[in-house]
Amino acid sequence: MYGVSLSSVKRWCKQYDGTWQSLLPKSHRPHSHPNRHTKREERQIRNSFKKCYERYGWDGVYSDLKRKGYTRSYSGMIYAAKRMGLVKYKKTKKKSRKHRRYPNC
Template sequence: MASITQDMRYRLSLIRFAEKYGVSKTAIKYKTNRQYIYRWKRRYDGTIESLRDRSRRPHHHPNQHTPEEIKLIQDMRRRNPHSGLVVFWVKLMQRGYKRSIPGLYRFLKKQGILAQKLPNPKYIPKPYEQMKYPGQRIQVDVKFVPACCLVNNAKGKKFYQYTAIDEYSRWRYVEAF
């Protein structure tokens, strides 16, 4: 990297002052502790890049997956690319996997090997059969008639409206029962 940060410049000036006047005077002037100065003096190898911040990310975790578990997961995913998380986990458990579902999910997500979703099948509409004569196909519909639509002596009774439509002639017949 070509950029030099303010922290890197600060550390360089701190080291140069410490070489000239000593660590104790440097600690007083820069309002820091001696251990900090010794740490950067130890790390400094003459290049400005050695004063750059390093990653704080841990190198390993005590509960990370073992190489055997990783191989088992990768082999199973190769054989079952479309299995959902729980089904996949159960298949792994049958082969000796001992970890939880969330742990497996985090590992699969980190590795980028989550289940591949199958594409939806293309919809193919059925061809509409044209009618050749009246009465060949009839559509029937039944509706409840609400009380607010009833008048005179029909009030207090229940009515259903039956509608029949002939698809060939579009002739409609409506009756209430």
């Protein structure tokens, strides 16, 4: 009758708790991931980063972690370090193009 399926109406009725905010669309993104680094692994990454990054770079951090029993991949370690905010990248500013006026001869 209203152009909405019966299953949608039933779902809305089940979800309704007396306020209109309960019917607003919600995110379907997961709140956590089962394979995320543990607190212990994050602590290891932070300690190795402080100790080795200045002198040896990412390779030195990864080899130090491997010696300590880290089992994740190289790219996973870099991703976790960036997520923790250990690396501060400088944003490069784009050069603005100046529109030059050429003289008419």
